[in-house]
Amino acid sequence: xxxxxxxxxxxxxYAYFLNIAGQDGQIDADELQRCLTQAGMAGGYKPxxxxxxxxxxxxxxxxxxxxxxxxxxxxxxxxxxxxxxNFMSYDADRSGTIDGMELQRALGSMGYRLSPQALxxxxxxxxxxxxxxxDDYIACCVKIRALTDTFRRRDTAQQGMxxxxxxxxxxxxxxx
Amino acid sequence: xxxxxxxxxxxxxYAYFLNIAGQDGQIDADELQRCLTQAGMAGGYKPxxxxxxxxxxxxxxxxxxxxxxxxxxxxxxxxxxxxxxNFMSYDADRSGTIDGMELQRALGSMGYRLSPQALxxxxxxxxxxxxxxxDDYIACCVKIRALTDTFRRRDTAQQGMxxxxxxxxxxxxxxx
Numbered sequence: 001x002x003x004x005x006x007x008x009x010x011x012x013x014y015a016y017f018l019n020i021a022g023q024d025g026q027i028d029a030d031e032l033q034r035c036l037t038q039a040g041m042a043g044g045y046k047p048x049x050x051x052x053x054x055x056x057x058x059x060x061x062x063x064x065x066x067x068x069x070x071x072x073x074x075x076x077x078x079x080x081x082x083x084x085x086n087f088m089s090y091d092a093d094r095s096g097t098i099d100g101m102e103l104q105r106a107l108g109s110m111g112y113r114l115s116p117q118a119l120x121x122x123x124x125x126x127x128x129x130x131x132x133x134x135d136d137y138i139a140c141c142v143k144i145r146a147l148t149d150t151f152r153r154r155d156t157a158q159q160g161m162x163x164x165x166x167x168x169x170x171x172x173x174x175x176x
Numbered sequence: 177x178x179x180x181x182x183x184x185x186x187x188x189x190y191a192y193f194l195n196i197a198g199q200d201g202q203i204d205a206d207e208l209q210r211c212l213t214q215a216g217m218a219g220g221y222k223p224x225x226x227x228x229x230x231x232x233x234x235x236x237x238x239x240x241x242x243x244x245x246x247x248x249x250x251x252x253x254x255x256x257x258x259x260x261x262n263f264m265s266y267d268a269d270r271s272g273t274i275d276g277m278e279l280q281r282a283l284g285s286m287g288y289r290l291s292p293q294a295l296x297x298x299x300x301x302x303x304x305x306x307x308x309x310x311d312d313y314i315a316c317c318v319k320i321r322a323l324t325d326t327f328r329r330r331d332t333a334q335q336g337m338x339x340x341x342x343x344x345x346x347x348x349x350x351x352x
Contacts, residue, residue, distance in 0.1 A: 030304065051227040054301070066300055118347035124242055125230070125351050128206065140350075147349055151342055160342045166327055169338070171294035173323055173349055174316075175301050 013077075017070050026067035029053040041080075042135045049135035055142040056080075058176060080138070086110075087137050097131035103140070112144065146176045189253075193246050202243035205229040217256075218311045225311035231318040232256075234352060256314070262286075263313050273307035279316070288320065322352045 020035045021027045027035070029050060036048035056079075060072040068076065086109070088094075090102040098106070100123035107114065107122070114122075126132055126140040150172050154162040196211045197203050203211070205226060212224035232255075236248040244252065262285070264270075266278040274282070276299035283290065283298070290298075302308055302316040326348050330338040 028304075047223075049226070058301070112346075114346060115343050118343050118350070121347050121351040125234070128204075144346065144350060147346055148342075151340075151345055155342075162340055162345070164327075164338055164340065166324075166331075166336045167291050167294050169327055170288075170290060170320065170323055171297050174294070174320060175297040 013074060014070060017073050024067070026065070026069060027057075027073055028067045029057055032057060032068070036135075041084075042133065046133075049133075049139050052135050052139035052142065055139055055146070055176070059142050059146055083138055083141055084134065087134055095131075097133050098137065099131060100127055103127075103132050103137065106137075107141075107144070110141070112148070143176060147173075150176070189250060190246060193249050200243070202241070202245060203233075203249055204243045205233055208233060208244070212311075217260075218309065222309075225309075225315050228311050228315035228318065231315055231322070231352070235318050235322055259314055259317055260310070263310050271307075273309050274313065275307060276303055279303075279308050279313065282313075283316075283320070286317070288324070319352060323349075326352070 017027070018025065020031050022031065030053075032053040033048050033050050036042065036053065037046075042048040056076055057066065057068055060068060060076055062072075086106060087098065090098045090106050100120075103123055103126065104119045107119070122140060122144070123132075126136045128136070132140070151162055154164075193203070194201065196207050198207065206229075208229040209224050209226050212218065212229065213222075218224040232252055233242065233244055236244060236252055238248075262282060263274065266274045266282050279299055279302070280295045283295070298316060298320070299308075302312045304312070308316070327338055330340075
């Protein structure tokens with residue numbers, strides 16, 4: 001994230017941000033995990049999925065520091081609220097989890113057109129005992145979005161097909 | 177994993193396996209995490225990286241159930257010991273962590289030939305405050321191996337280049 005200087009001191013979010021960010025004025029994956037766990041975002045006392053925190057930071061981290069500044073933090077808050085509302089609209093019984101079919105419908109509503117095989121592979125990977133928690137849902141949404149962005153950037157002819165050299169493949173997938 | 181019937185009752189590992197596996201006689205990612213955390217594999221009281229557990233099960237899970245039977249569990253034990261010895265040979269001061277340069281040398285010793293850019297992206301993604309813990313190291317090793325296998329299977333002409341259709345790309349990366 002960009003350095004945090006020059007923000008309006010009257011923004012109530014800024015004090016909250018500084019409190020989480022600590023001395024360096026930036027939020028890393030561990031700090032984000034602590035913040036989302038304390039906010040009860042994972043449900044109960046379970047820590048929020050650390051992988052999802054790393055994915056979210058990687059998604060917003062345009063200057064590639066592995067940390068978030070205040071603007072990125074606010075941007076993440078907006079994205080998280082959107083995902084949470086979407087998740088809750090599928091979690092009819094307010095159990096804090098959705099099932100595989102609901103995940104597949106949620107992905108469809110976000111505009112992803114995937115084969116049943118791909119949808120089943122995704123469902124299996126992100127569910128525990130057949131249910132998907134909010135933090136696993138976030139990890140799934142962020143990852144599929146990052147992979148789709150990566151694919152589109154390389155699919156310049158818009159043919160739904162890309163070429164990867166080995167080193168480029170490893171670099172771009174390992175950093176997501 | 178395959179069903180667990182017909183194993184020699186005298187194998188001392190089998191009682192240990194059954195104890196972890198519980199009623200269904202299979203080990204899932206949560207059970208593996210608990211087992212590796214209790215074994216002190218993550219160092220201190222920190223829970224072992226759940227993502228690494230999912231990756232390890234996906235690596236061995238040839239019948240695609242998301243769980244491990246006894247044979248797969250023994251196979252994982254062998255692989256884990258190998259990684260642990262390799263990790264400890266780089267962890268000269270026995271701190272339980274290695275630095276980015278040591279990770280890059282470890283990957284080189286496993287036969288991966290990667291550009292400095294790819295190595296830097298990997299190091300950044302798997303380190304916390306510049307250090308790599310054993311469970312993050314495992315997550316990194318298992319993932320790069322799975323991605324390399326995926327790439328090789330598709331690189332039939334052995335030219336170091338593959339074509340991906342969008343759906344296939346999402347399916348194979350999202351299930352790793």
